[in-house]
Amino acid sequence: MRGFAxxxxxxxxxxxxxxxxxxxxxxxAQPDRGVRANQAGAPRGGHGHHxxxxxxxxxxxxxxxxxxxxxxDQVFNPVPPPPEAxxxxxYTLVVEENVEHEVAPGIKIxxxxxxxxxxGPVLRAREGETIRVKLVNHGTQPHTIHFHGIHPAPMxxxxxxxxxxxxxxxxxxxxxxxxxxxxxxxxxxxxxIQNGLYGMMIIDPxxxxxxxxxxxxxxxxxxxxxxxxxxxxxxxxKAFQYAxxxxxxxxxxxxxxxxxxxxxxxxxxxxxxxxxQLIRSGTxxxxxxxxxxxxxxxxxxxxxxxxxxxxxxxxxxxxxxxHMELGLMGWFRVTGDxxxxxxxxxAPDALAGHLGAGEGKR
Amino acid sequence: xxxxRSLVWLSALxxxxxxxxxxxxxxxxxxxxxFEAPAPxxxxxxxxxxxxxxxMVAHVRxxxxxxxxxxxxxxxxxxxxxxxxxxxxxxxxPRLGTARVHIPYPWVxxxxxxxxxFTAAGLPFSTSVDVAAPTPQFNADxxxxxxxxxxxxxxxxxxxxxxxxxFLRQLGKAGYGFLLSLTVGLLVFLGVxxxxxxxxxxxxxxxxxxxxxxxxxxxxxxxxxxxxxWIAERRAGMANRALLxxxxxxxxxxxxxxxxxxxxxxxxxxxxxxxGAMLIIGFMIHNLTEGIAVVAPIVRSQIGAGEDAVEWSxxxxxxxxAGAPTILGSSLGAxxxxxxxxxxxxxxxxxxxFQVVIEIVMQMRxxxxxxxxxxxxxxxxxxxxxxxxxxxxxxxxxxxxVSV
Numbered sequence: 001m002r003g004f005a006x007x008x009x010x011x012x013x014x015x016x017x018x019x020x021x022x023x024x025x026x027x028x029a030q031p032d033r034g035v036r037a038n039q040a041g042a043p044r045g046g047h048g049h050h051x052x053x054x055x056x057x058x059x060x061x062x063x064x065x066x067x068x069x070x071x072x073d074q075v076f077n078p079v080p081p082p083p084e085a086x087x088x089x090x091y092t093l094v095v096e097e098n099v100e101h102e103v104a105p106g107i108k109i110x111x112x113x114x115x116x117x118x119x120g121p122v123l124r125a126r127e128g129e130t131i132r133v134k135l136v137n138h139g140t141q142p143h144t145i146h147f148h149g150i151h152p153a154p155m156x157x158x159x160x161x162x163x164x165x166x167x168x169x170x171x172x173x174x175x176x177x178x179x180x181x182x183x184x185x186x187x188x189x190x191x192x193i194q195n196g197l198y199g200m201m202i203i204d205p206x207x208x209x210x211x212x213x214x215x216x217x218x219x220x221x222x223x224x225x226x227x228x229x230x231x232x233x234x235x236x237x238k239a240f241q242y243a244x245x246x247x248x249x250x251x252x253x254x255x256x257x258x259x260x261x262x263x264x265x266x267x268x269x270x271x272x273x274x275x276x277q278l279i280r281s282g283t284x285x286x287x288x289x290x291x292x293x294x295x296x297x298x299x300x301x302x303x304x305x306x307x308x309x310x311x312x313x314x315x316x317x318x319x320x321x322x323h324m325e326l327g328l329m330g331w332f333r334v335t336g337d338x339x340x341x342x343x344x345x346x347a348p349d350a351l352a353g354h355l356g357a358g359e360g361k362r
Numbered sequence: 363x364x365x366x367r368s369l370v371w372l373s374a375l376x377x378x379x380x381x382x383x384x385x386x387x388x389x390x391x392x393x394x395x396x397f398e399a400p401a402p403x404x405x406x407x408x409x410x411x412x413x414x415x416x417x418m419v420a421h422v423r424x425x426x427x428x429x430x431x432x433x434x435x436x437x438x439x440x441x442x443x444x445x446x447x448x449x450x451x452x453x454x455x456p457r458l459g460t461a462r463v464h465i466p467y468p469w470v471x472x473x474x475x476x477x478x479x480f481t482a483a484g485l486p487f488s489t490s491v492d493v494a495a496p497t498p499q500f501n502a503d504x505x506x507x508x509x510x511x512x513x514x515x516x517x518x519x520x521x522x523x524x525x526x527x528x529f530l531r532q533l534g535k536a537g538y539g540f541l542l543s544l545t546v547g548l549l550v551f552l553g554v555x556x557x558x559x560x561x562x563x564x565x566x567x568x569x570x571x572x573x574x575x576x577x578x579x580x581x582x583x584x585x586x587x588x589x590x591x592w593i594a595e596r597r598a599g600m601a602n603r604a605l606l607x608x609x610x611x612x613x614x615x616x617x618x619x620x621x622x623x624x625x626x627x628x629x630x631x632x633x634x635x636x637x638g639a640m641l642i643i644g645f646m647i648h649n650l651t652e653g654i655a656v657v658a659p660i661v662r663s664q665i666g667a668g669e670d671a672v673e674w675s676x677x678x679x680x681x682x683x684a685g686a687p688t689i690l691g692s693s694l695g696a697x698x699x700x701x702x703x704x705x706x707x708x709x710x711x712x713x714x715x716f717q718v719v720i721e722i723v724m725q726m727r728x729x730x731x732x733x734x735x736x737x738x739x740x741x742x743x744x745x746x747x748x749x750x751x752x753x754x755x756x757x758x759x760x761x762x763x764v765s766v
Contacts (some may be wrong), residue, residue, distance in 0.1 A: 104444070106433030109484040224484040231436075231486060232444075239444070325443030326436070 070105045070244045076236035078247060080122040080216040080258065083204045089125040089174075090132045095184070097139040101196065103222045104232045104239035104327060112139065112184075112195035118237035119218040119262070120199030123182065125174040127206050136167040143192065144168075146185035147201060148299070150175050158185050177205040179258050179282035179301040190264075194223060196237070198262045200301070205285060212254040212305075215247070219296070219318060219328060221263040230263070232327045233318065239327025242316075246331035251311045252339040257304040258282065261296040268295050268319035269304065271332070276306035293319050308334040404430045404481050408489035409460070410699060411477060412497040413469060420463040420477050420489065424455040425569075431455070431482040437467045438476030438490070469494050500697045508627055508696040509689045515626060515645035516619045516688020521681045523653015530654070530661045538662055540749035542726055545658040546719050547753015548651050549614070553715035555761070556618055559625065560708040569702045578709025579716070582617065586610060586717040605672050607659040607721055612683040614718045615652050618711030619684065621704055623691020628699035648760040649685075651753075656680050659722070 093114045101111035101118050114120030125131050137143050141164065146157035151172035154160060162168040183189075184197035200216050220237065221230035232239040249255060257276070261267040270293040277287035278294055282303045294302055308314070311334045318328040387393065405426035412419040418437070424430050431454045435447040450462045469475060476490040498504040530541060557575065565571035590610055594603065626645070657680065664671035695704065726741050 103484065104434050104480070106431070106482055107480055107484045108482060224480070225486050231442075231480070231484075322441035322443070325441075327444060 070102065070238060070241050072245050074102060074238070075241045075245045076117065076119075076238060078215040078217060078236060078242070080200075080202060080214055081124050082214075083124060083126065083202075083208055083211075085126060086129065088130040088132055089123070090134075091121070091123055092134045092136060093120060093145060094136045095139050095143045095197065097141065097195075099196075102238060103224070103234070105244065107224075107232075109222065109224060112192065112197050114145075114197060114199055118196035118198075119220065120182070120197070122199065122216045122258075123201040124204070126204045126208070127175055127177040129174050130171060131174050131201075132169060132171045134167055134169045135162050137162045137164050140164050141192075142186050143197065144185045145170060145182055147172070147182045148180040149178075149201070149203065161186055174203045176283060177203045179203075179260060179303060181260050181262055181299050181301065183262065193262065194221075200258060200260045202258055202282070207285075209256065209285070210254075212256050213249070214256045214258070216258045217260070217269075219259065219261045219263065219267045219269065219323075221265070221323070221326075221328075230265070230326070233263075233323040234327045235316075235330055240329070242330025246313065246333040249308055249332050249334045251308050251334050251336035253336075254305065254307045257306075258301070259296065259304060260301040261298060264298050265323075266295055266297055266320070267323065267328075268293050269302075269316070270319040271304070271306065271316045272314040273310065273312070274306050274308055274314065276304040279303040279305070307339075308332065309339045311335050311338060403427055404483060404485050404487075406430065406432075406455075406479060406481070406487040408477075408487070409701070411489055411491060413471075413494050414497065416466060416468070418465045418467050418469055418475070418477060420465070420479070421460065422455070422463060422479065422487075423460045424457055427457065429454060429456045429459075432461070432463060432479050433482040434480040435463060435465055436478040436480070436486075437465060437469075438478060438488070439473060442476070442478060471495055498696055505693060505697070508693045511627065511642070511696075512623050512686075512689030512692035514642050515649060515692070516623060517681070517685035519646045519649035520615075520653045520656060520685035523650045523655075524657050524677055524681050526654055527657050527661065527665075527677070530657065531665075533661065536743075536745040539726065539743065540745045540752075541654070541658050541661060542722055543746040543749025544753040544756070545611070545655040546722055547750040547755075548655050548757055549611070549715045549719050549722075549753075550750075551754050551757035551761075552615070552618055552652075553712045553719070555757075556621060556708045556712040556715070560621075560705045560712065563625075563701055563705050563708075565701055565705060571702075571705055574702065574705050575709040575712075578706045579713035582614070582710045582713030583717045584713075586613070586714055587720070590717075590721060602663070602672060603725070604659045604663045605676060607718075607725060608656060608672075608676075608680055609683065610714075610721055611659060611718045612656045612680045614711065614714030615655060615684040616687040617707060617714045619649075619652075620687035620691040621707035621709075621711045623688040623693075624695040624699070624704040624707060625691075627692035627695025627697075628701075628704065648757070651756055651760065652684055653681070656684050659725075 098110040142161035144157040180201040184192040221233045224231045278289040317324040410421035436442040478488040560575045
């Protein structure tokens with residue numbers, strides 16, 4: 001009897017406890033309460049939960065990069081050598097492998113280089129003059145230089161592999177005028193090119209182009225982990241280098257920009273706040289197209305001619321957002337007096353505080 | 363005598379001292395070996411990705427062989443974008459050291475994201491979430507919510523299972539054997555499941571997930587065996603071997619539930635469980651069986667006051683011991699997730715459960731040996747075999763609810 005009653009009592013207590021727990025649960029699980037508990041600490045208002053990045057917020061989205069900026073002396077000089085009239089233009093390009101290359105601020109990778117830099121130096125001559133390039137191979141692999149343009153087969157840099165420790169001299173008449181890539185064509189060429197063995201060659205027309213401020217810009221990308229997807233994109237070999245060190249321009253000053261895409265993806269150079277005269281491949285004297293973006297397939301190039309009417313800071317970028325966000329962007333900092341009506345141009349410069357000394361002050 | 367003794371000690375120390383000397387020489391001179399890695403060997407493990415109102419915070423550990431420096435950060439959505447960041451305490455992380463990478467990225471709830479860290483040598487390491495959601499902050503409300511999660515999936519089912527006790531007490535001898543075998547089936551399933559989960563959880567290399575599992579299983583399996591013997595010998599007169607066994611079962615299940623809670627809480631906090639409600643329902647059904655396992659050993663005991671009786675309050679303690687660790691587990695898992703800890707406790711739980719299986723089977727064998735009617739057949743009579751298989755089946759079927 002007693003042995004029977006006590007477990008009954010125990011069971012009753014258990015039931016009672018569970019009932020109490022159930023009551024607490026029902027209270028706890030009120031819909032709004034559950035939501036509140038789950039969302040505590042979360043911002044309200046759906047998508048509007050972050051303040052738009054603004055100047056001074058320390059969150060401005062183009063204040064790349066937070067930890068380390070590329071110092072000015074590490075920046076690839078975008079100014080090509082000036083056109084120079086002489087019968088023979090001689091260059092020596094030394095190939096080295098495993099040259100330390102800071103592809104993005106703080107990230108140093110081993111690159112294969114012509115004369116120690118990615119891209120290699122700009123080669124330049126006038127149409128009809130002779131270009132003589134001595135390739136010196138200081139690497140461990142055979143290398144070549146393959147030039148675009150018109151030249152005899154032995155100067156094409158495909159069959160004549162230059163073994164390590166040896167050299168080879170390419171010589172041809174510069175023709176036709178235009179903008180050209182040069183790159184190593186030793187197999188596997190994808191490795192030789194993507195490791196950094198490429199550069200730009202400019203052949204000026206016989207009569208020359210009007211002398212203005214010039215820039216040579218090679219668009220390329222770097223696949224650090226060899227997974228088939230580029231990790232950084234760049235103007236002239238280093239991601240964000242012209243964001244960290246903006247290019248200074250003057251309002252009203254004519255600018256000529258030589259652009260080459262040497263990566264295996266479409267690139268779309270685009271300048272902000274402006275339009276440019278487009279000369280595709282650089283093979284015409286005059287432009288017949290005014291635009292602000294142009295699509296360049298692999299190895300395609302163009303001349304962009306423009307000037308800025310208004311002072312301020314403008315982005316120049318690849319219009320593929322991913323390329324831009326992974327380094328293919330930079331700033332033109334335009335100073336001087338506005339050409340034309342300045343009223344709108346004197347709006348506050350959102351970047352003045354982020355781009356160093358107040359040179360852009362008006 | 364003392365001289366020979368010190369000689370013995372010296373002989374024991376000699377190899378250690380010599381090894382130390384060798385290490386010093388090797389460290390200074392490389393011992394004539396020139397093995398230089400052709401490429402930097404680095405490894406960064408993500409331990410947690412926290413979504414706060416205005417930033418993402420990646421908790422990382424350097425699990426590579428030497429120190430490493432985080433040089434760039436990218437956030438991937440449909441494609442990657444370089445982003446500003448800061449690292450606490452330092453972008454250079456020593457071996458096995460940890461760091462928090464703060465990324466002021468304007469993330470949007472419900473979107474998928476990838477976080478990529480590039481080392482100074484250019485090696486990328488990434489983690490991703492399918493659905494970004496605000497990470498629960500450690501506060502009273504959220505702590506309460508995760509404690510409730512533990513109560514839902516751990517405590518309530520166990521007590522509900524215990525409530526079957528009055529029914530179970532009506533079972534005859536064969537029924538009791540069936541019940542104990544059912545319990546063995548449940549426990550074997552739990553143990554194997556926990557072992558599998560412990561081995562499946564990916565831990566960074568240096569944490570040696572498999573070794574950790576072996577250690578955890580051995581610890582509880584052997585430790586509990588010794589403990590049970592010790593208690594039984596110390597309290598030889600104790601009639602309640604059955605109660606001791608029940609407590610062992612409860613303890614084993616409790617440790618198992620601690621590991622399970624860690625896993626559930628961690629997954630919930632990371633937003634990895636899309637069908638949260640379904641999973642909780644599943645665990646409630648699944649864990650109901652644990653209550654049966656806890657009381658199975660004392661089904662035939664007298665309940666209430668008396669010399670050999672089991673006081674009814676023991677039922678509360680048994681249930682609490684088996685279920686309550688889930689609360690601790692789910693809270694810890696949510697606010698201080700540690701995959702290594704989860705693996706360790708899953709393994710300890712597996713070992714504890716296997717130890718209990720051994721105890722129950724031994725008790726069933728003793729009972730069979732004492733019963734002249736059953737001696738010929740032994741433990742493996744049809745009722746017991748059916749019970750064991752039924753236990754596995756019950757766990758399998760209820761387990762269908764918790765597979766995500």
